[in-house]
Amino acid sequence: MKISILALFVTIFAIVLLPALTPSSAAAMVSNDNSVQDELIKCLLDHSSASNPISSLIYAPQNTSYSTVLQSYIRNLRFNTTTTRKPLLIVTATHVSHIQSSIMCAKNLGVEMKVRSGGHDYEGLSYVSIVPFFVVDMFNFRSVEVNLVEETAWVDAGATLGVCPTVGAGGHITGGGYGNLMRKYGLTVDNLVDAKVIDVHGRVLDRATMGEDLFWVLQGGGGGSFCVILSYKIKLVHVPKNVTVFRVSRMLDQKFTNLVDQYQHVAPNLDHDAFIRLTLDVTKTGLRATFRCLFLGDTQTLVSLVNENFPLLGLRKSDCLEMSWLESVLFYYDYALGTPLDTLLDRQPSSLTSLKRKSDYLKDPIPRHGLEGLWKKMVQLQTPQLTFNPYGGRMAEIPANATPFPHRAGNMFKLQYATNWDGDENERSKYYIELTRKLHSYMTPFVSMNPREAFLNYRDLDLGINHQGPTSYVQGRKYGLKYFKDNFDRLVKIKTTVDPDNFFRNEQSIPTLPH
Ligand SMILES: Cc1cc2nc3c(=O)[nH]c(=O)nc-3n(C[C@H](O)[C@H](O)[C@H](O)COP(=O)(O)OP(=O)(O)OC[C@H]3O[C@@H](n4cnc5c(N)ncnc54)[C@H](O)[C@@H]3O)c2cc1C
Ligand SMILES: *[C@@H]1O[C@H](CO)[C@@H](O)[C@H](O)[C@H]1NC(C)=O
Ligand SMILES: *[C@@H]1O[C@H](CO)[C@@H](O)[C@H](O)[C@H]1NC(C)=O
Ligand SMILES: *[C@@H]1O[C@H](CO)[C@@H](O)[C@H](O)[C@H]1NC(C)=O
Secondary structure, X not given: OOOOOHHHHHHOEEOOEEOOOOOOOOOOOOOOOHHHHHHHHHHHHHOOOOXXXXXXXXXXXXXXXXXXXXXXXXXXXXXXXXXXXXXXXXXXXXXXXXXXXXXXXHHHHOOEEEEEOOOOOOOOOOOOOOOOEEEEEOOOOOOEXXXXXXXXXXXXXXXXXXXXXXXXXXXXXXXXXXXXXXHHXXXXXXXXXXXXXXXXXXXXXXXXXXXXXXXXXXXXXXXXXXXXXXXEEEEOEEXXXXXXXXXXXXXXXXXXXXXXXXXXXXXXXXXXXXXXXXXEEEEOOEEEEEEEEEEOOOHHHHHHXXXXXXXXXXXXXXXXXXXXXXXXXXXXXXXXXXXXXXXXXXXXXXXXXXXXXXXXXXXXXXXXXXHHHHHHHHHHHOOOEEEEEEOOHHHHOOOOOOOOOOOOOOOOEEEEEEEEEXXXXXXXXXXXXXXXXXXXXXXXXXXXXXXXXXXXXXXXXXXXXXXXXXXXXXXXXXXXXXXXXXXHHHHXXXXXXXXXXXXXXXXXXXXXXXX
């Protein structure tokens, strides 16, 4: 059965993926390599089948709809400029055969192929490249099939999530995506039971036919290095009929350092049912700490839990709201109370900005002098925000090599540095990117080192860029150890077996072993 699963959510299950529609807008572009483009089109047309023709799905820059199609899933306006390199073509695949032909033609012509699901890669890697390339766009693959008896769901790569509404399942899951249920149930990939992919030979494989090595890779090894992911089968989890949420802000004052210090000690050690995220930002009236909580239980239990363990927050019963888990998704994303649930089906974000993200892992609490320096640094820099995502709970129980995602026991928090700005001028972007780097640099003494760990889904090209070629392994090791730690070597081994010629590649893909 292919259905919109909204109604099902409301009753029993919590999963975070929803399908829907596409948008519009226009302008034309000029190709940078006409002959490769022509050959690619010719090859695609030559291999098109009568039953699933590809001709009406190929968008070349000369096509009046090209810009609209390209821009529909550009989610970082920093890459919506006239100087950003544009794809030779966009193939808006609707059938497996279109992806198979794309792989084959790209391989024959030696052209880089990028796959885009939700387009939310923070560095735009699904639609930007440092070399000539084309895009296979997955937005038409968006069905979600729920099996209530089995308590599983098949989710296509181009379906969008709920928690961060317009993010694609394609990038999110293969990057080791997490949501607010992470401390209770681990990552999405910790609940993955099967997948359908197309490998470099164009074969459609599932878990049984791909084997456990390739399946392991899909659990956090990242998109763009091994295969094209069509669909994931996920184990559903139970949530209570109602959950409890709160969002409480405190401004910088005498007690602020004590407050955040206590939070640091408490949040990763709380009951698995509680997830309390902290975001620090600078408002017109000064530095602010906002605590957002999702609790899988009732208000009374949450208030007792917080007041016993985190009394400095001063949580009151009136700060808490009970609602369905699905409503809590909207609440957590700061939608106004009463926002209709089907807002989660919108595939177009309500606003877009230019942005930069970086990440870090905290193994120990930041000492008090470090916190006090942080307040000063943030007030000085103004724009960058810093978010603490507490780990612990289920995250700490899963071995670091169970999946490619290595940041498990021993990590108290994942930090996200986030800067958003309006405008896409190069100088402006440089300025705000530099602010983000400064905050990240301030944190150096307090965060993980050797390697300084980073979260793959918070893509950051500052960690290194792979220009491929003979030293690609050395280049890849630089960012690879930060994203994958000891799992990097296994990823390289599997890559070398399944894609020895390095067809699936991008600026931060997994390299093959040097010959
Ligand atoms: C507002 C917002 C909130 C976020 N919140 C969270 C969060 O709570 N938790 C979290 O874990 N992450 C979060 N992220 C990060 C997000 O998970 C990643 O950016 C993710 O990679 C985006 O997936 P996508 O499909 O939208 O991106 P895309 O740009 O389409 O793809 C990302 C990468 O995966 C590759 N890829 C995409 N689809 C496929 C495919 N089908 N087969 C092979 N490779 C593919 C692309 O080539 C690219 O390299 C958030 C991002 C945003 C913008
Ligand atoms: C643009 O491309 C689409 C898809 O290939 C095709 O259907 C359409 O006719 C093209 N339009 C123009 C003006 O080339
Ligand atoms: C992206 O740039 C184009 C101009 O090239 C513009 O028309 C469009 O509105 C921009 N997209 C967004 C979301 O701002
Ligand atoms: C869930 O919470 C809402 C809002 O407080 C309430 O109206 C509703 O009765 C609750 N449902 C259950 C099953 O407890």
